[in-house]
Amino acid sequence: MEIDRKDLEEIVYQKIKKLPEFFKKKLDNVEFFVDEGNSLRLLGLYHGVPFNKRSNYNLAMPDKIIIYKRAFEKICRNRKELEDKVEEVLLHEIGHYFGFSEKQLRDLDY
Numbered sequence: 001m002e003i004d005r006k007d008l009e010e011i012v013y014q015k016i017k018k019l020p021e022f023f024k025k026k027l028d029n030v031e032f033f034v035d036e037g038n039s040l041r042l043l044g045l046y047h048g049v050p051f052n053k054r055s056n057y058n059l060a061m062p063d064k065i066i067i068y069k070r071a072f073e074k075i076c077r078n079r080k081e082l083e084d085k086v087e088e089v090l091l092h093e094i095g096h097y098f099g100f101s102e103k104q105l106r107d108l109d110y
Contacts, residue, residue, distance in 0.1 A: 001076050008069055008086070009034045015087045023094065026051060030063040030097055032090075037068025043075075044068065044089040052099035065093045 012032055016024075030048065048063025067089065076082035092110045100108075 001078060001082065002073055003069065003079075003082060005034055005036075005069060008067065008072070008082075011083055011086050012067055012090065015083075015090050019094075027094070027097070029060060030065060033064060033066045035066050035068055037066075037070045039068065040071050040074045042068055043071045043085070044093045046093040046096035048097065050099035051097055063097060065090070065097065 012034060016032060019027075028051070045066045045068070046063070047066070049060070067086065072082055072085060076085055088110070092105055095105045095108075095110050100110075
């Protein structure tokens with residue numbers, strides 16, 4: 001399936017908007033991006049200092065959560081599948097932002 005980058009950005013935005021207020025209030029100094037991506041296997045990436053490890057975090061560049069468009073296009077067959085997968089990957093990457101490891105997220109089914 002193919003999706004326009006702007007459409008995928010809108011899906012990401014809508015999914016973030018639907019997060020519980022408790023989580024949205026804790027998302028500090030983090031930006032969300034959609035990138036074409038070079039890998040067809042990597043769906044998303046968190047890059048930064050996890051929230052639970054921050055101290056003296058003044059004047060720091062924003063953390064990034066990146067969603068890779070090409071990988072989603074490869075594995076999703078329709079828009080509903082894509083929207084569900086975007087939500088899953090966003091929650092996974094936000095989990096990394098909050099300091100969860102890969103193993104902890106897998107154990108939680110994220």
